[in-house]
Amino acid sequence: MVSVLNYMVVWGMLLLVPGILGQGDQYESQREQMVKRQIEARGVSNRLVLDAMRTVPRHLFVAEGYEGVAYWDRPLPIGYGQTISQPYIVAYMTELIRPESSFKVLEIGTGSGYQAAVLAEIVDEVYTIEFVDALAQQAAERLEKMQYNKVHVKSGNGYDGWAEHAPYDAIVVTAAADSVPPPLVEQLKVGGRMIIPVGGRFDYQYLRLVVKKENRVVSRDIVPVRFVPFIR
Numbered sequence: 001m002v003s004v005l006n007y008m009v010v011w012g013m014l015l016l017v018p019g020i021l022g023q024g025d026q027y028e029s030q031r032e033q034m035v036k037r038q039i040e041a042r043g044v045s046n047r048l049v050l051d052a053m054r055t056v057p058r059h060l061f062v063a064e065g066y067e068g069v070a071y072w073d074r075p076l077p078i079g080y081g082q083t084i085s086q087p088y089i090v091a092y093m094t095e096l097i098r099p100e101s102s103f104k105v106l107e108i109g110t111g112s113g114y115q116a117a118v119l120a121e122i123v124d125e126v127y128t129i130e131f132v133d134a135l136a137q138q139a140a141e142r143l144e145k146m147q148y149n150k151v152h153v154k155s156g157n158g159y160d161g162w163a164e165h166a167p168y169d170a171i172v173v174t175a176a177a178d179s180v181p182p183p184l185v186e187q188l189k190v191g192g193r194m195i196i197p198v199g200g201r202f203d204y205q206y207l208r209l210v211v212k213k214e215n216r217v218v219s220r221d222i223v224p225v226r227f228v229p230f231i232r
């Protein structure tokens with residue numbers, strides 16, 4: 001009886017393991033293609049960013065049923081009417097803050113937690129705020145399961161930032177605001193960089209790079225983008 005059981009277990013494993021590995025490989029090669037064709041080809045060259053994009057399993061962050069298209073060159077639904085940005089935009093925004101391993105970063109608009117995970121592959125601590133309570137909870141659970149212990153999720157209005165852990169080396173805002181929220185500028189370190197889509201609610205916005213200097217703020221609009229609106 002025991003030997004029959006052993007036999008079944010061994011064969012079961014032989015059948016299962018390649019199945020699991022095969023699936024893993026399939027997503028891994030999709031990620032590799034995504035990085036080459038969508039991200040490197042458009043000029044993102046920061047090694048840390050490219051490696052992070054190669055590592056984070058984007059298919060585990062999209063809404064159910066979208067796993068098969070998770071690595072396509074487009075934004076995707078994550079539930080509650082919200083979307084996860086196109087991979088290139090996530091990579092480009094991450095490159096624009098010039099991330100370093102010692103950084104403490106604040107993200108506004110946790111959504112699925114994907115951008116936070118990409119940041120966590122590179123930097124030391126990530127604080128992220130999500131307005132929709134259910135999304136915040138889902139993202140926190142997902143990130144915990146994946147052992148992204150450096151990411152701290154809070155539900156609330158990101159307009160006010162997260163003063164308790166300020167100042168931040170960088171701030172990444174992933175919802176479109178009409179203007180740059182002053183509390184976020186306040187919570188940025190001198191020399192720190194913030195990337196934020198700014199513009200009208202219904203058409204496109206510009207990705208704005210804000211650099212905080214000693215006594216002033218220098219801003220530059222970079223590329224037109226489309227983000228879901230910042231909730232006030």
Ligand code: SAH
Pocket residue numbers: 078082083084085108109110111112113114115116129130131132135156157158159174175228229230231232
């Ligand atoms: N960065 C996310 C995608 C963000 S979509 C990801 O990687 O999946 C934008 C998110 O910003 C949405 O989830 C939306 O609910 C959230 N949001 C909008 N206004 C907000 C606000 N004032 N404070 C915090 N989050 C906000």
